[in-house]
Amino acid sequence: MLSRIAESLFWIGRYIERSDGTARILDVHLQLLLEDPWIEENLACRSLLSVMGAEIPEDTELTRADVLNILAVDRTQPASIAYSLNAARENARRAREVISTELWEVLNTTRARMPRKVSSDKVHEFFGWVRERSALAVGIIESATSRDEAWSFFTLGRSIERADMTARLLATRSLTEASGPSWTTILRSVGAYEAYLRTYRGVPSARNAAEFLLLDRLFPRSILFSVTRAEQCMRDIEPRTDRVGVSDQALRLLGQIRSELEFRPIAEILDDLTRHMDDVQQATSAASEAIRQRYFPTNAAPSWVRENS
Numbered sequence: 001m002l003s004r005i006a007e008s009l010f011w012i013g014r015y016i017e018r019s020d021g022t023a024r025i026l027d028v029h030l031q032l033l034l035e036d037p038w039i040e041e042n043l044a045c046r047s048l049l050s051v052m053g054a055e056i057p058e059d060t061e062l063t064r065a066d067v068l069n070i071l072a073v074d075r076t077q078p079a080s081i082a083y084s085l086n087a088a089r090e091n092a093r094r095a096r097e098v099i100s101t102e103l104w105e106v107l108n109t110t111r112a113r114m115p116r117k118v119s120s121d122k123v124h125e126f127f128g129w130v131r132e133r134s135a136l137a138v139g140i141i142e143s144a145t146s147r148d149e150a151w152s153f154f155t156l157g158r159s160i161e162r163a164d165m166t167a168r169l170l171a172t173r174s175l176t177e178a179s180g181p182s183w184t185t186i187l188r189s190v191g192a193y194e195a196y197l198r199t200y201r202g203v204p205s206a207r208n209a210a211e212f213l214l215l216d217r218l219f220p221r222s223i224l225f226s227v228t229r230a231e232q233c234m235r236d237i238e239p240r241t242d243r244v245g246v247s248d249q250a251l252r253l254l255g256q257i258r259s260e261l262e263f264r265p266i267a268e269i270l271d272d273l274t275r276h277m278d279d280v281q282q283a284t285s286a287a288s289e290a291i292r293q294r295y296f297p298t299n300a301a302p303s304w305v306r307e308n309s
Contacts, residue, residue, distance in 0.1 A: 006153045007296035008095035012107075013157030014288075015088035019081045020134035021165025022052065025172060026071055026081075027127040028189045033064045051171050054079045068123065073116055081130055085111050088137075098150055103140045106133065149237060156233035156291070160284050163226035166190070166213060167280040170273060183209035190221045210273065211266045223280060227258045230287070237295075250290035257283035 029048050033039060045062035054070055054077060056062065075082045089111040092104055110133040118126045138158070145151045173186060183204040187193040192213065193204075199216070200208045216222040220229075231254050238248070246252045257280055261269070269276045 001149045001153075003296050003298065005095050005098055006149065007292075008091040009098070009150055009153040010157035010291070010296070011091045012088050012095070012099075013154040013159075014161040015084040015091065016134050016137050017158045017161035017165065019084040019088070020131055021162070021169070022071060022079070022081050022084065023127040023130040023134075024189045025052070025165070025169050026068070027124060028169075028185055029172060030064055030068060030123060032185075033067075048172060049079075051168055052079045065120070068118060072126070073114075073118060082114050085114050085130075085133075100140060100144055102144065103137060106137045106140060110137075152233045152236045153295075156230055156237070159226045159230035159233065160288055160291075162221060163223045163230070164281055164284040166221055166223050166226065167277040167284075170210065170213060171277040171281075173273065187213070192219060192221060195219055206270060207266060210270055214261060214269065215266065224258060224261055227254050227261075230254055231258070234291075248290075248294070250287040250294065253283050253287040253290060 025048075029044075033041060033044060041064065042062050045064065045067045046056065048067060049056055049062070049070065052071055056070070060066075070077050071079055072081050074080045075086060077083055085107075089107040092099055092107045096104060115126070141151065141154055145154075169186065169190065173183075183206060184193065187196050187204055187209055190213070196204060196209065196212050199212060199219075202208070212219065213222055215224045217224060217228070219225060231251060234248065234251050234254075240246070240248075240251075246255060260279070261276075
């Protein structure tokens with residue numbers, strides 16, 4: 001497969017997952033800002049933007065509307081939904097000869113219908129639309145793409161991005177610890193609530209909910225599942241031939257963060273959840289860069305602000 005095509009497929013996967021993950025995080029936190037009068041709005045908005053990688057001047061007073069503007073509809077902000085949907089479509093255009101007509105039409109139509117402004121009473125509806133369009137694009141690939149290198153590069157990008165976005169979602173839980181979103185709300189935001197109840201059969205506790213989203217081997221949005229799937233995609237793309245250890249830098253980075261999560265007691269992770277989620281984000285960013293250097297060495301990596309920090 002041409003490096004150009006592989007790179008486009010990798011980033012289509014990442015950008016589709018990024019738009020979906022950003023919509024889920026914003027849906028939870030903008031609703032929280034609306035409903036809880038005790039939250040200091042400027043501080044909560046600034047913290048959320050920081051977690052999502054958006055740089056804002058210190059002297060700017062921020063409101064819920066500003067966050068919606070910056071992270072949803074601003075086409076120049078690399079952390080926004082609009083930017084991700086546009087970037088997914090542009091990467092699809094570059095890989096037009098290998099992607100299906102159905103996928104191209106979905107990404108093209110989604111980009112064309114992306115609003116430039118969202119009214120306050122339509123926010124939840126807008127985020128639902130973003131999730132539906134992302135699910136439609138992924139569904140087309142999952143149902144109509146041969147399990148070859150094209151699928152592996154798309155799924156590799158999507159899995160790395162999903163691990164990163166789940167880590168960001170968990171990191172936002174500690175932004176406003178006392179009045180932050182409940183674990184039930186967080187589980188619902190990623191479609192995990194029913195799966196959680198079938199697994200733990202009880203009201204979500206911090207320990208069990210975090211454990212489910214971090215370490216569950218069967219739930220597809222858990223960090224462990226996503227990292228493991230990314231590792232498998234890399235092995236499918238280039239089967240290992242080393243007799244000793246792991247020579248591939250990206251595979252090594254993903255294996256290290258997986259082992260760190262898998263073998264560390266959940267209580268220790270919860271004690272410093274923000275730091276551990278930062279570690280996950282740094283590992284996924286470093287793995288993405290290692291993949292770029294190995295498979296797409298000619299171009300600068302598309303990235304959002306502070307991805308490599």
